[in-house]
Amino acid sequence: DAMVIQNPRYQVTQFGKPVTLSCSQTLNHNVMYWYQQKSSQAPKLLFHYYDKDFNNEADTPDNFQSRRPNTSFCFLDIRSPGLGDAAMYLCATSSPGLAGTYEQYFGPGTRLTVT
Amino acid sequence: SQQGEEDPQALSIQEGENATMNCSYKTSINNLQWYRQNSGRGLVHLILIRSNEREKHSGRLRVTLDTSKKSSSLLITASRAADTASYFCAVIQGAQKLVFGQGTRLTINP
Numbered sequence: 550d551a552m553v554i555q556n557p558r559y560q561v562t563q564f565g566k567p568v569t570l571s572c573s574q575t576l577n578h579n580v581m582y583w584y585q586q587k588s589s590q591a592p593k594l595l596f597h598y599y600d601k602d603f604n605n606e607a608d609t610p611d612n613f614q615s616r617r618p619n620t621s622f623c624f625l626d627i628r629s630p631g632l633g634d635a636a637m638y639l640c641a642t643s644s645p646g647l648a649g650t651y652e653q654y655f656g657p658g659t660r661l662t663v664t
Numbered sequence: 665s666q667q668g669e670e671d672p673q674a675l676s677i678q679e680g681e682n683a684t685m686n687c688s689y690k691t692s693i694n695n696l697q698w699y700r701q702n703s704g705r706g707l708v709h710l711i712l713i714r715s716n717e718r719e720k721h722s723g724r725l726r727v728t729l730d731t732s733k734k735s736s737s738l739l740i741t742a743s744r745a746a747d748t749a750s751y752f753c754a755v756i757q758g759a760q761k762l763v764f765g766q767g768t769r770l771t772i773n774p
Binding site for chain 1: 695697699704705706707708709712752754756760761762763764765766767769
């Protein structure tokens, strides 16, 4: 019944060691998003895909990249994680819906620890 | 830029009481959404109110929208321990993007 799945739920990586987080969806939604959320803060959008069109936020560090090989999957690559990249990473999906509402469906998140 | 600002940042009440959270935003909107986040989990969509609506109900949730004041409120009636969570308002910015407020951390005490 899971609609947005994130793996792994917990990821530990070493400082500077590349890491990939994955997200998959069974909703067939056009749009997939990656957010970074630090403790007691709002989710911060890193980038999103509308179908194959990639949209990067202006303040997303170059250290973060994303791939969407097909409708169902989206990956977040962190090329050289720093201690400041430790956070919860949330994947979400949406479609235009009625009158462009873009209600978002979130996965459970991946908690990234950098040692 | 931050669209949604929420107030209060934290709220602690007794079970059975009502909880009210407020959200203000800066620009014109066509809808405003509220989400809940349980500790260490993803966000869950609660309710959406369109710009031409003033009030909307869903179970124990009541949302109001005042576009002249650019503000919204979320009321949870007859609170339960399971309502303990963070609550975020969100508005669309540009195309397809939601911008979230800082959230209200709600604690329901038994």
